[in-house]
Amino acid sequence: MIQKKICLLGATGVGKTSLVKQYVEGIFSEKYLTSIGVKIDKKEVEVVEQIVQLMLWDIEGIDRYCGFQAKYLRGASAYILVTDQTRSQSMTEGLEIQALIKEVADIPGVLAINKADLPATWHWSENEIDHIKSQFALSCITSAKTGEGIESMFASLAALLVD
Amino acid sequence: MDIKPSILHALGLIDCAVFERLKSGHLKARFVGVTWLAKLMPEASNNATFTYQHGCAYLDDFLLDAEKFWANGQSGKIKSGIWREQVAQQLLYLEAYAAVVKGVFYLVICNVEKEYQRQQQTLQIARETLFTNDKLVAQHDHAFERIASLVANSGDSSQAAAPLKKLLQQTELGVAILDEHLNLLNSNAALVHMFDSGDKKQKQAPEITLLQLFESQYPEYQRVFSTNSPWSGELYWLNAANGSKWFKVSIHPICHSEKQLTYWMLSISDISQLKYLLKRNQKLSQFDVLTELPNRQYFWQQLNQQIKKARPFYLLYIEIKQFKRINELHGHLVGDVVIKDLALRLRATISSEDTLARIGGTEFALIMHNDNAFGPITTLERSRCQQLASELIQAVSLPFYTEHGHQCEVGLNIGAAAYPMDADHSEDLMKYADLAMFEVKKQQKSNLQFYSKALKDASHKRIELESALRNALDKQEFELYFQPMFDLTSGAITKAEALIRWNRPLFGIVPPDEFIPLAEQTGLIVPIGKWVIKETCAKLAQLQAKNIAIKLSINLSPRQVNDRQLLDYIVSCIDTFAISAQQLELELTEGVLVDNFVKVQHLLNEVRKLGISVSIDDFGTGYSSLSYLQKLPIDHLKIDRSFVRDLNNNENDKALVLAVIAMAHSLNLDVIAEGVETEQQKDFLQLHHCNTAQGYLFSHPLPFAQLAHLLSQQKTI
Numbered sequence: 001m002i003q004k005k006i007c008l009l010g011a012t013g014v015g016k017t018s019l020v021k022q023y024v025e026g027i028f029s030e031k032y033l034t035s036i037g038v039k040i041d042k043k044e045v046e047v048v049e050q051i052v053q054l055m056l057w058d059i060e061g062i063d064r065y066c067g068f069q070a071k072y073l074r075g076a077s078a079y080i081l082v083t084d085q086t087r088s089q090s091m092t093e094g095l096e097i098q099a100l101i102k103e104v105a106d107i108p109g110v111l112a113i114n115k116a117d118l119p120a121t122w123h124w125s126e127n128e129i130d131h132i133k134s135q136f137a138l139s140c141i142t143s144a145k146t147g148e149g150i151e152s153m154f155a156s157l158a159a160l161l162v163d
Numbered sequence: 164m165d166i167k168p169s170i171l172h173a174l175g176l177i178d179c180a181v182f183e184r185l186k187s188g189h190l191k192a193r194f195v196g197v198t199w200l201a202k203l204m205p206e207a208s209n210n211a212t213f214t215y216q217h218g219c220a221y222l223d224d225f226l227l228d229a230e231k232f233w234a235n236g237q238s239g240k241i242k243s244g245i246w247r248e249q250v251a252q253q254l255l256y257l258e259a260y261a262a263v264v265k266g267v268f269y270l271v272i273c274n275v276e277k278e279y280q281r282q283q284q285t286l287q288i289a290r291e292t293l294f295t296n297d298k299l300v301a302q303h304d305h306a307f308e309r310i311a312s313l314v315a316n317s318g319d320s321s322q323a324a325a326p327l328k329k330l331l332q333q334t335e336l337g338v339a340i341l342d343e344h345l346n347l348l349n350s351n352a353a354l355v356h357m358f359d360s361g362d363k364k365q366k367q368a369p370e371i372t373l374l375q376l377f378e379s380q381y382p383e384y385q386r387v388f389s390t391n392s393p394w395s396g397e398l399y400w401l402n403a404a405n406g407s408k409w410f411k412v413s414i415h416p417i418c419h420s421e422k423q424l425t426y427w428m429l430s431i432s433d434i435s436q437l438k439y440l441l442k443r444n445q446k447l448s449q450f451d452v453l454t455e456l457p458n459r460q461y462f463w464q465q466l467n468q469q470i471k472k473a474r475p476f477y478l479l480y481i482e483i484k485q486f487k488r489i490n491e492l493h494g495h496l497v498g499d500v501v502i503k504d505l506a507l508r509l510r511a512t513i514s515s516e517d518t519l520a521r522i523g524g525t526e527f528a529l530i531m532h533n534d535n536a537f538g539p540i541t542t543l544e545r546s547r548c549q550q551l552a553s554e555l556i557q558a559v560s561l562p563f564y565t566e567h568g569h570q571c572e573v574g575l576n577i578g579a580a581a582y583p584m585d586a587d588h589s590e591d592l593m594k595y596a597d598l599a600m601f602e603v604k605k606q607q608k609s610n611l612q613f614y615s616k617a618l619k620d621a622s623h624k625r626i627e628l629e630s631a632l633r634n635a636l637d638k639q640e641f642e643l644y645f646q647p648m649f650d651l652t653s654g655a656i657t658k659a660e661a662l663i664r665w666n667r668p669l670f671g672i673v674p675p676d677e678f679i680p681l682a683e684q685t686g687l688i689v690p691i692g693k694w695v696i697k698e699t700c701a702k703l704a705q706l707q708a709k710n711i712a713i714k715l716s717i718n719l720s721p722r723q724v725n726d727r728q729l730l731d732y733i734v735s736c737i738d739t740f741a742i743s744a745q746q747l748e749l750e751l752t753e754g755v756l757v758d759n760f761v762k763v764q765h766l767l768n769e770v771r772k773l774g775i776s777v778s779i780d781d782f783g784t785g786y787s788s789l790s791y792l793q794k795l796p797i798d799h800l801k802i803d804r805s806f807v808r809d810l811n812n813n814e815n816d817k818a819l820v821l822a823v824i825a826m827a828h829s830l831n832l833d834v835i836a837e838g839v840e841t842e843q844q845k846d847f848l849q850l851h852h853c854n855t856a857q858g859y860l861f862s863h864p865l866p867f868a869q870l871a872h873l874l875s876q877q878k879t880i
Contacts, residue, residue, distance in 0.1 A: 005220075012290045034287045036279055037245030037258075040220045055220055063293065064453050064499040065286055069244070074224060088305070089297040089495075096494035123305045 001044070003053045004161050005075050009068075009101065010082035011093035012061025015114045018144035019082060020058045023154055028145050035060050038072065045155060047162045054158060062097055070104040077161050080110040080153075081136070088122040091132070098135065108137035110157055116143040177273075180207070184233060184261075184268040188215050199274055202250040203257075221246040222259060222272070229261030233268040245275055245282075256280075289452050295437045303395070303413040303430045306336050310428055311417045312727075337431035339370040340417075345388070345427065357410070357433055360402050373412065373429060376400055382594030386601055388427075389626050391416040391685045396459075396523065397434065409438040418686035451521040453499055454506035462520030462528055466589045469518075469530050470582060475540045477548045477579050479529040480596035481509070481555065484574035484609060486525040493569050501563045501571050508558040513551070528593070540581045545613070552577045552611035560609070574609035576600050585614050598622060605680060629685055631667060632678055636694055640666050643698050644864035645715065647873065648835060648857040651849045656877055658714035658748060660857065661699045662864045663691070683720050692723040697736050699747070702867055704740040711874045716748035716778060721755045724762060730769050737773070744774040750801065752780045756791050764795060771796040778835065783819060792830055799855075800827045804838025807858070811843045824851055 008016040017035050022028050024041045039058045044051050057076070060066050073079065081098055084090040094111075101109065111133055124132075133139040138156055142149040180200045182190040191212045206213045217223050225243035232241050240262035248255045256276040262269040313327045327349070331338055337354030341347055347370050358369035376398040378384040387394045395413040411434045417426040438448075449461040457465065469476060483505065490498040502525070509527060513519055516532035531548060533540075556575050563571045578600030586592045595614040602612045602621075612618070635641060645659040665673040682688040699715050706713060723729055737744050749770060756763050756779070767777055778799040779792075783806055792800075802823055806816045820836070827834045836848050839858030848856055865873065 013294050032287075032291070034283060034290050036282055036286065037247065038221060039247040039249075041249070061290070062496065063290065064496070064503070065289060067500070068496070071224075071228070074227070087294065087298060088301040092494075093496060096496050099494070123301060 001051045001053055002162065003055060004077040004158070005055045005057060006157065007057045007059055007073055007076045007079040008082060009059055009079055009097055010061060010112075011084075011087075011090045011097070012063045012066075013087075014061065014082045014084040014090050014094075015144045016061065016082045017058050019080075019112065019114065019142060019150060020056050022144045022147055023150050024056070026147075028147075030145075036066075043154070045158045047155075047158045050162060052158045052162060054154060062093065068097060068100045070100070073101065073105045073107075076105065076107055078108045078110065078137075078157055079105070080112050080157070082112045082114050084115050085113050085120040085122050086115050086118050088124060091122060091124055095132065108157075108160060109135075110153060111136040111139040112142045112149075112153060113139070114142045114144060116141045116148050117145045179271050179273040180204075182207070182270040182272075184229075184270050185212065187230060188217075189213075190215055190270060193269075197274065199250070199253065199255055200272070202253060203248060203255060203272070219248060221248065225259050225261075226270075229259075229270065232261050233263065236263060236266070238263050238265075245279060247279075292437060292452070295434070299411050299432050299434065299437075302334075302336055302432065303411070306330075306334050306338065306430050307413065307415050307428055310338065310340070311415065335432070337369070339373070339429040339431075341370065341427040341429065343426070345374060348426065354431060357408075357431060358400075359404050370429065372400070373398070373410075373431065376410075377412070377414075382590045382592075383597050385594065386598055386622075387414060389622070389629075390601065391418075407435075409434045416686065418689060454503055454521050456506055456510070456527070457518070457520040459520065459522040462518070462522055463589065465518050465520070466528075466530060466592070470587070470589055470592075473583075474533060475544070475582060475584070476533045477531040477540070477544070477581050478592050478596045479531060479548070479552065479611075480578040480580075480593065480600040481527040481529060482576040482600055482604065483525040483559075484576055484604075486573060489571050489573065493565070493571060497565050497569050497571065500565050501573065504563050505559055505573065509555055512554045512558045528596075540584050544581075548579055548613075549611060552579070556609040556611075576603040576606075576609070577611040578603060578614065579611060580614040595619075605684075625681065628673075628678065629681055629687075632665075632682060632685075632687055635665055635667070636690060638668075640668070641691070641694060642666060642866070643695065643702065644866060645702075645870040646857055646864040647862045647870065648855050649861045651845070651853055651856050656713065656874060657855060658716060659870060660716045660718075660750070660864075661695060661702075663695055679720075683722055686722060688720045688722045689726050692720060692726075693732055696733060700736040700740040700742055703742045703746050705867075706871060706874065707742060707746075709871065709875060711871070712746070713874055714746050714748050714776070716750050718750045718780065719755065724751070724755055724766060730766060733770070733775070734773065744770075745776070748776045748778055748798075750778045750780040753782065753784070753791075756795065760791065767796050781837075783823060792832070797832060799833045799835050801835040801837050801857075802853075804858070807836050807838045807844055807848075808840075810847055811841065817847070820848075820853075821851055824853055828852070 008020060010016055012034065013032060017033075017039070018028060020041050024043050035058065037060055041056045041058065042053055043056065044053050046052075057072060059072050062068050079101060081094050083094045098109065113129075137160060138153070140149045140153040140156075142153060144150070178197060179194070180192070180197050181194040183193050185191055189212065190207070192207045195207050200207060203219060204215070206216050221243070228241060240260045243259040245256065245258050248257055255274060256279040258273050258275045260269075260271040260273070262271060309330055310327065313330065331349065331351040334351065335353060337357045338351050339347060339354055340349040347368065350370060354369045358372050360366075380398055381396060383394065386392065393413070393415045395411070398410045398412055400408045400410065411432045413430045415428045417428055449458060450456065451458045466478070483502070486498070489501055506521065506527070509519055513529065514532055518530040520528050522528045531551060533544060555577065559573055559575055563573070565571070578596045578598065580586060580592050580595035580599060582592055585595050599612040599614040599618060602618060603610045642664045644662045644664050646662060647656040647659045649655065650657045663675060665675075665678055667673050679688070682691050695717055699717050703715055733747075737747070751763065770777065776798040777796060778801050779797055780801050781803040782800040784803045800823060802820055806819050809816045810820060824834050833854040835855040835857060836844075836853050837857050839845055839848065839856040839860050841860060845856060845860060862873075
């Protein structure tokens with residue numbers, strides 16, 4: 001069985017923990033509960049008759065209270081940068097995090113635009129988003145609440161890593 | 164007396180497992196009497212040596228760092244950081260340490276559930292606050308950007324152009340657009356709703372209430388409106404329909420580039436809910452969450468208490484110089500780290516009896532303890548204040564390094580006002596310290612300015628000057644002078660720099676260094692700059708008619724570069740006067756390049772396509788980064804006059820000038836020396852292949868007629 005470490009990164013409150021919880025346990029809670037430190041979950045996916053175990057490192061949101069820690073990316077095969085389409089600042093901070101990741105790791109990244117169940121109220125234009133997407137290996141619209149786009153995001157990522 | 168770990172554990176004082184690391188992967192259990200360990204590391208049992216089975220990914224990862232640490236062998240410890248581990252049905256909250264004590268290597272794993280919950284509780288409130296605040300800031304910024312663009316382009320906002328009306332209806336923010344005299348031109352229903360006092364008899368227009376609140380709660384009120392400065396902050400309104408309300412308010416000046424009219428856009432959101440959230444945590448309501456310093460509200464209380472004691476003291480208003488640049492260059496996360504570090508440095512510099520607070524995004528205030536507690540402010544106290552300000556400036560002058568190696572440099576604008584000498588009310592005291600700080604803001608370097616009556620008078624004079632400057636264009640009081648530039652090889656005039664002069668009736672010529680900074684601050688530089696472009700093109704057309712081909716250069720300021728219509732305007736002037744774009748040159752300072760790199764890059768690429776050349780003005784005085792020289796389409800570097808002035812007797816300046824010439828030539832750029840006033844300077848520059856020179860040795864700035872005459876003579880020769 002192949003094992004792949006995937007780090008979930010992003011500003012605080014974008015829904016990293018909720019994404020993993022929905023993917024691994026199929027559960028969603030409306031209540032926002034801030035995370036501290038790291039939680040690792042595992043899930044197996046089948047890619048072209050191969051079993052891949054994804055080790056999902058859900059890393060505390062990066063903000064003024066918690067800085068970016070490059071050490072968490074050690075040994076990672078990919079990362080998912082999660083943003084919240086109801087909050088412009090989550091993309092601004094996401095881009096800053098993306099720049100920090102690129103300084104320390106040359107691994108594929110996935111842009112997850114989360115909270116698709118809510119209207120997109122951020123001020124990023126389609127053109128800007130398209131330009132940002134081009135910096136990532138994959139990009140997905142997701143909703144931790146409805147589960148939209150989550151299975152397919154992890155499946156596509158696993159396929160990309162096995163390729 | 165030795166206390167056994169098991170007793171400490173039984174008393175609930177520790178909840179840890181302790182191992183001795185024998186060799187890589189081999190551990191000896193020293194204390195494992197904790198129930199959760201069996202689930203996490205079943206192979207461990209008391210005092211037994213065992214091989215760690217590597218079942219826990221986070222711990223495995225930490226052990227890589229731990230092995231390096233143990234190999235080093237030095238006493239101390241490193242932490243893993245908190246992680247959560249789902250073991251069977253139990254979620255463990257853990258943190259590991261690798262330690263070296265008296266040459267023995269230890270691995271300690273602790274259950275930190277209580278600490279986790281404590282931290283989570285505080286961070287939960289702090290982060291919820293942060294989201295709400297982020298959303299509000301984004302809403303205000305977005306609304307301002309869109310409304311400013313509509314107002315600037317629609318001509319007259321009172322006509323309430325349809326898109327503006329629609330936008331005002333759509334936004335959740337309360338918005339008021341006021342004219343330059345603060346009379347309402349436009350507002351929306353959201354604003355009216357926010358300021359509904361429930362009292363039908365005493366109905367006051369919302370914008371009036373808002374301005375009254377601003378004036379009564381912020382001493383900066385007068386300065387903001389008199390200097391056309393943007394402002395944002397929080398206002399408290401006691402007379403709301405259902406108790407009191409808190410508002411977040413942003414005030415932005417909007418300059419209409421064509422008609423020079425100034426509008427004010429006020430955007431308001433109700434943050435009462437946010438304040439309620441903060442109240443749930445006493446610490447957050449009185450302290451700034453980023454720096455952990457007292458916040459504005461708390462500082463205000465302290466200031467009033469200090470005044471009640473009736474003992475003289477200095478109040479310092481401190482602003483971080485050009486902090487916007489750090490956010491733009493490195494992002495807000497780095498910006499936050501710098502503010503946090505800067506607050507630490509400030510705190511380390513002051514005495515424990517001083518009170519320091521963060522009163523705004525980039526602003527701090529300090530109540531300076533007075534040694535001479537009951538006597539008046541003496542010269543000694545003033546020197547002490549000066550000394551403290553120098554120490555504060557010194558403390559932040561060393562670069563800030565972020566975790567990822569970003570280097571940031573900042574400075575401080577410090578204004579000081581003395582109680583009771585300058586004012587005996589907290590509002591006035593803050594207002595005067597703010598006014599003094601604003602004076603330093605105009606300077607390049609960090610500095611302290613004491614409040615004085617002269618400063619207040621200068622402020623009034625400045626308001627008068629600004630009013631006169633607003634009318635100067637209509638009254639045709641500006642004139643262009645041209646200072647020729649000479650080719651150091653042929654001696655011929657190759658181009659001339661357009662320099663504006665303001666002939667103010669009854670006052671005579673106002674020096675540019677007096678009115679250009681004011682025009683820049685007030686935004687009047689945009690219409691004035693357009694006049695310079697148009698006039699320069701007109702003069703080029705006149706020279707063209709006389710068959711005189713010369714290049715004229717125009718200075719661009721930061722505000723002009725930000726003007727979205729600049730490029731179109733230049734193109735339209737070139738077309739109107741039917742001149743060749745190659746006869747125009749733009750001069751920009753290094754600061755403009757760094758502040759607006761993306762915009763400047765776009766602008767310069769476009770002007771290059773037209774054939775306009777570009778000079779970097781005052782080279783060597785700002786951010787002399789080589790990277791932008793390579794990335795931008797630049798043709799010439801103008802060495803700042805300050806380096807040329809002492810060329811004859813300052814070895815450093817000589818070396819710098821030589822370095823600039825060598826670097827410019829290696830990048831295929833021409834070099835222009837400014838401020839050449841002596842033959843020796845000219846000889847030195849000629850000897851070292853400087854291409855062009857400008858200065859009093861060759862020619863003073865000339866009225867256009869004289870320039871035309873000089874050029875026609877040159878043509879004849």
